[in-house]
Amino acid sequence: MTPTIKDVAAAAGVSIGTVSKVINKSGFVSEKIRERVLLAITLLNYKPNAVARSLKQSKTHLIGIIVDDISNLYMMKIIKSVENLATEMEYNLISCSHNNRPEEERKALQRLMEKRVDGIIMVPTGSNLDELNMPNNIPVILVDRKVENARFDTVVHENINTSITLVQHLYLHGRRKFLFIHGALRHSVEIERVNGIKKAIHLLGLDMSAQVFLEVGAALGHISAEVRKYLEHSGLPEGIYATNHLALAGTVRALWDMGVQVPEEVSVAGFGDIDTYGLLRPSFTLAKEDPCEVGKIASELLFERIEFDKQVDQPKEFLVTPKITIGTSCGTHVRP
CATH class of the missing domain: 1.10.260.40 (lambda repressor-like DNA-binding domains)
Structure with a gap:
């Protein structure tokens, strides 16, 4: 090699x-x-590549990154990780947000191309790039979300098996009837995590008709209100699994507001680090993503392509495995 x-x-x-x-x-x-x-x-x-090095002086030493929400802590960590390597490589970084709107995504790409950036790292809005005028003359690395038939390398978290593991963890604590709270199924992250849930239900022989899937938005206050409305109308399940940090944080807030005791009345687990300083009681069982590692891998790939003109022969997918942290939010282990 x-x-x-x-x-x-x-x-x-x-x-x-x-x-x-x-x-x-x-x-x-x-x-x-x-x-x-x-x-x-x-x-x-x-x-x-000597030819690539000879062309180095014609570069702008600018790179761009496009994320869904620049104020989102997860995305901020990706940006910071990319910025660290950009600074070391003596490049400047231009950051843009598309707020999950395809039109804003197109405009962000256009702005970066007008700035003549030497490469782009981006979180795509959807499951394909068909309607985007993607650049052919500079390297692009996709992060966080997969797209169909992409000709670019992708750096994402492993979602399906991690999702299965969380459901199994709740199952081993005696839970059989669940409320699964997830975001909109418009990109690969939520789709894969929900698919993982369904696989776990099948593997564990659970009754699918006894399980509830609740789709929520992306604003914490609205999520909390939606979860509380559902629970007050339908009652508590045995276990709750939230597929992202906002869904999990909104769920915890709703349970607090209702005075529900975790794990005595309901077990809770989910994706995302909602307790950076370890202050919550009970401690929650979480699948913690590593956005810093995603940003690090993506920026290393990008600069290898920029500095040494390395072309993509066959797009590759780089998986970062979330770390599962076991807390006390699921209760006492019960043998099935």
């Missing part, structure tokens, strides 16, 4: 930004580090 800049960085124990500085003779690198990088290049027989 042909060695990459990432392989050189790993062998030298430095970042790809440092390797790039040594190869392009730009920025400050200590003599000791420089010699270490050159040795790694020699040992790996790494041959950077």
